[in-house]
Amino acid sequence: MDTILLFGVLLLGLAMQAEWLEAKPPSQKPARIPSFLKVCHRDSPELNTCARESFEALRPQLMNGIPELYIPPMEPLVVPEVKMDQDSGAIYLHSVYRNVKVTGISTHTVNELRLEPSKLKFIVSLTFPRLHMESEYSIKGKIMMMPLLGDGHCAVDLKNITMQTELIGQEYKENGVNYLKINEVKVQYQLSDVKIHLDNLFNGDKALGERMNQFLNENWKALAEEVRPLMTKALVDILRASVDKLFAAFSYDDLLPKGKA
Numbered sequence: 618m619d620t621i622l623l624f625g626v627l628l629l630g631l632a633m634q635a636e637w638l639e640a641k642p643p644s645q646k647p648a649r650i651p652s653f654l655k656v657c658h659r660d661s662p663e664l665n666t667c668a669r670e671s672f673e674a675l676r677p678q679l680m681n682g683i684p685e686l687y688i689p690p691m692e693p694l695v696v697p698e699v700k701m702d703q704d705s706g707a708i709y710l711h712s713v714y715r716n717v718k719v720t721g722i723s724t725h726t727v728n729e730l731r732l733e734p735s736k737l738k739f740i741v742s743l744t745f746p747r748l749h750m751e752s753e754y755s756i757k758g759k760i761m762m763m764p765l766l767g768d769g770h771c772a773v774d775l776k777n778i779t780m781q782t783e784l785i786g787q788e789y790k791e792n793g794v795n796y797l798k799i800n801e802v803k804v805q806y807q808l809s810d811v812k813i814h815l816d817n818l819f820n821g822d823k824a825l826g827e828r829m830n831q832f833l834n835e836n837w838k839a840l841a842e843e844v845r846p847l848m849t850k851a852l853v854d855i856l857r858a859s860v861d862k863l864f865a866a867f868s869y870d871d872l873l874p875k876g877k878a
């Protein structure tokens with residue numbers, strides 16, 4: 618496989634730094650695949666085993682980031698800004714998270730890694746035993762009928778997060794070379810335990826702030842369901858940006874060459 622493809626899929630594991638989002642694919646096409654990547658073949662009966670081995674071998678580099686593949690450092694992962702806005706139905710929420718730092722990504726385990734070249738479909742499922750996130754936040758809204766207002770530092774601890782990502786692509790030709798365009802990026806996740814702390818809620822009112830934090834932690838499950846559509850969209854948008862660059866820069870035939878070996 619190409620590990621590269623894998624990486625694309627894996628990236629779905631999370632987000633990107635600004636310079637990564639802005640980096641342009643090389644103007645010379647197709648770009649050269651870095652030599653440290655073990656390439657797997659599309660028609661190999663051992664494709665998924667190859668993909669997994671290739672991924673395991675590259676894991677350390679992956680966690681440090683691989684600029685050639687538009688993959689940002691993952692430990693920690695720094696995202697300059699995430700916005701979550703919704704103004705419909707039961708939710709009214711406007712929130713911005715700045716300088717989001719996520720630690721714990723490197724300790725993931727791979728549950729499933731499946732490449733289905735015949736369907737141009739690539740699936741990866743990962744479990745993260747623990748993730749810790751910190752950021753500056755600004756929230757204004759109403760969640761579960763409660764007004765929520767604040768501006769400060771926040772910390773979130775998550776345990777046992779399982780995340781499935783699926784990419785579905787389409788082939789196209791450019792200058793006689795086959796490329797993939799990813800039409801669909803699907804992300805699903807399950808959470809087992811969430812601890813949240815928001816500093817400086819309600820203009821620094823300590824009593825109100827403490828009550829709200831307690832409320833959020835007691836009701837994290839319902840709360841997580843309310844923000845799931847927003848969260849899923851944020852993850853998909855972030856992943857899309859890097860996946861699109863990866864597949865625009867490298868041809869499909871280089872990423873996942875034809876043949877059995």
Ligand SMILES: *[C@@H]1O[C@H](CO)[C@@H](O)[C@H](O)[C@H]1NC(C)=O
Nearest residue numbers: 776777778779806807808809
């Ligand atoms: C971890 O999450 C998975 C998927 O949601 C679940 O099946 C499993 O029981 C959880 N394990 C623990 C120890 O919570």
